[in-house]
Amino acid sequence: MNAGRRSALLSATLAFGGCDSWEEDSRYSYPVFSDDGAGIAAVYMTFEAQDTTTHTRTRNHETQVLMKEDTSSTVPTAITSLMLGQVRDLFFMRDEEYIILGRHNDEVERSDGSSERTIWYDRVDLDGTVTNIAGGSTYLSMLSCDGGSSSSSTAGPLKVIPSPDGTVLALFESTSSCSERSMQVTFLDAADLSVLDGPHTVPDVEPTWSGGTPWWATVDLAWTAENGFAAGFWGASAPVDHLSATTIEVGGTVTEAVIIAMDCFYPATTSSSTNADGDGVEINERTGTLNTSATSYVGAYGCSE
Amino acid sequence: MNRAGLPVLMCVSLGCAGPTVHRGPAPSSDLVTPLVGGWRIEGPTRSDCPAGVDRSLPRGETTWTDRAGRLHIASKTQTTPAVSLVPASDRHFTSQTEVAFPGCSGREVLTLEVAQLDRSWARGRYVAIFEHDGGPGCDRLLHEAHMTDRCETHMEWQARRL
Numbered sequence: 001m002n003a004g005r006r007s008a009l010l011s012a013t014l015a016f017g018g019c020d021s022w023e024e025d026s027r028y029s030y031p032v033f034s035d036d037g038a039g040i041a042a043v044y045m046t047f048e049a050q051d052t053t054t055h056t057r058t059r060n061h062e063t064q065v066l067m068k069e070d071t072s073s074t075v076p077t078a079i080t081s082l083m084l085g086q087v088r089d090l091f092f093m094r095d096e097e098y099i100i101l102g103r104h105n106d107e108v109e110r111s112d113g114s115s116e117r118t119i120w121y122d123r124v125d126l127d128g129t130v131t132n133i134a135g136g137s138t139y140l141s142m143l144s145c146d147g148g149s150s151s152s153s154t155a156g157p158l159k160v161i162p163s164p165d166g167t168v169l170a171l172f173e174s175t176s177s178c179s180e181r182s183m184q185v186t187f188l189d190a191a192d193l194s195v196l197d198g199p200h201t202v203p204d205v206e207p208t209w210s211g212g213t214p215w216w217a218t219v220d221l222a223w224t225a226e227n228g229f230a231a232g233f234w235g236a237s238a239p240v241d242h243l244s245a246t247t248i249e250v251g252g253t254v255t256e257a258v259i260i261a262m263d264c265f266y267p268a269t270t271s272s273s274t275n276a277d278g279d280g281v282e283i284n285e286r287t288g289t290l291n292t293s294a295t296s297y298v299g300a301y302g303c304s305e
Numbered sequence: 306m307n308r309a310g311l312p313v314l315m316c317v318s319l320g321c322a323g324p325t326v327h328r329g330p331a332p333s334s335d336l337v338t339p340l341v342g343g344w345r346i347e348g349p350t351r352s353d354c355p356a357g358v359d360r361s362l363p364r365g366e367t368t369w370t371d372r373a374g375r376l377h378i379a380s381k382t383q384t385t386p387a388v389s390l391v392p393a394s395d396r397h398f399t400s401q402t403e404v405a406f407p408g409c410s411g412r413e414v415l416t417l418e419v420a421q422l423d424r425s426w427a428r429g430r431y432v433a434i435f436e437h438d439g440g441p442g443c444d445r446l447l448h449e450a451h452m453t454d455r456c457e458t459h460m461e462w463q464a465r466r467l
Binding site for chain 1: 341342343345347348349350351352353356360364365366368381382383384386387388402404413423424425426463465466467
C-alpha cells in the first residue's frame with residue numbers, strides 16, 4: 001500500500017450497509033424556480049440504495065412533485081403521490097399554473113449492447129392533477145454499434161420543454177440506430193395539449209466515425225428569446241463557444257445552420273435552478289429545506305451576448 | 306449479467322467480514338476551482354466491466370464542486386453515482402480506492418484528464434480501472450460477476466458549461 005495515501009478501516013456495517021442488501025432510502029432533489037421567480041418546485045424521491053464501498057448504487061426510484069408559491073426556506077408541499085421513475089426534467093410555469101415533470105426508470109441493457117429505459121412526461125396542475133403528455137414506453141437511451149464494447153447517449157430521445165411564457169410546449173422526439181437518426185419537434189398548446197404546429201423534422205448533421213462506428217452529434221435544446229425553438233449540434237464547425245443550430249418558429253419556418261452562443265442553450269427556458277436575477281436555489285436532500293443565494297453555478301435564461 | 310459489485314461479492318463470500326479500505330491520494334491543491342460549475346457531459350464510452358463494477362463518468366447535466374480540494378462530479382438527476390477526484394497535476398485528477406479481504410484484494414483507480422478547458426467548453430479522457438489479485442477470496446467475483454482480473458472503462462468526454 002502507498003504509505004502516503006489516506007487510509008481508513010471501515011467496519012462491515014459501515015462499508016456494506018447490511019451485506020449485499022438494498023436499503024430503502026429517500027431524498028429531496030431538483031429544486032427549480034418558477035418562470036416568474038416567485039415560487040419553487042422540487043421533487044421527493046424514494047429508492048433502494050446499495051453501498052459498494054467505492055460508490056452507492058440506486059434503483060427502483062419513485063418521484064413525488066413538491067411545490068410552493070414563495071421562495072422561503074420551508075419545505076415545499078407535496079402535490080402528487082409517488083410515481084414510478086426518477087426525475088429527468090422539472091419546469092414550474094406558475095403564470096400558466098402547471099408543472100412539467102419528466103421521469104425515467106432504471107436503464108436496462110439490451111442483447112445488442114445498447115440500453116433502454118421507460119420515459120414519461122406529464123403536466124401537473126397546481127392542484128396535483130397529472131396528465132400524461134408523452135412517453136410511458138421504452139426508448140433507446142444508449143446506442144452501441146459494436147455489440148456493447150462502446151456506447152454513447154442518444155439525442156433526447158424524448159423531451160418536453162415549455163416556452164418562456166408557458167403557453168406552448170415543445171415536444172422533441174428522436175430515434176437512433178447505427179445507420180440513421182431522425183428527430184422531430186411538435187408544438188403543443190400547454191393548456192389542452194392539442195397540437196398547434198408540426199411535427200417538424202429537424203435536419204441532422206453528419207455523424208463522426210470511429211472504428212466503423214457512427215457517433216451522432218450531441219444535441220442541445222432550448223427556447224430562443226424570439227419564441228422559437230432551437231436544436232444545437234455539438235462539434236458542427238461552429239465558432240468557439242457557439243453551436244450550429246436548427247431553429248423552428250411556432251407556425252413558422254425551419255432554418256438550418258444558425259450560429260448560436262452556447263450559453264443560450266442553458267437554461268432551456270425561464271424555469272430552472274437559476275432565476276432571472278442569477279440567484280440559485282438548492283435543497284437539503286435530507287430535510288427538504290431550501291436555500292436561495294446570489295451565487296449560482298449556472299446562468300439565467302437567455303444569452304449573454 | 307450479475308450486477309453485484311466486488312466488495313459486496315467479497316462480503317458475501319466471507320460472511321460479511323470487514324474489508325480494509327484505503328483511499329488516496331489526499332487533496333493537495335486548488336486546481337479544482339477553474340472547473341467548478343455546471344457542465345453537460347457527453348461522449349463515447351468503451352467498457353469491458355460488468356455493470357456492477359462499471360464506474361462511468363456521470364453524463365448529462367452535472368455539477369462540479371470543490372469539496373475540500375476534491376473535484377466532486379455529480380449528476381443533476383443523480384442517475385449515475387458521483388465521482389470524487391483529487392488533483393494529480395494541472396491536467397489530471399485521480400482517485401484510488403483499495404479494498405482488501407483475507408484472500409483477495411481489489412483496487413479501483415479513476416483518472417480524469419482535462420485536455421482542453423475554455424470558457425464554455427472542455428474535453429478530455431476519463432479512465433476507470435478495476436482490478437483484483439485473483440486470490441482465493443475472489444472466486445465469487447470471478448464466477449458470479451463474470452469479471453476477469455481487470456476491467457476498464459474509457460470515455461472520451463466533452464462538456465459544455467451550463
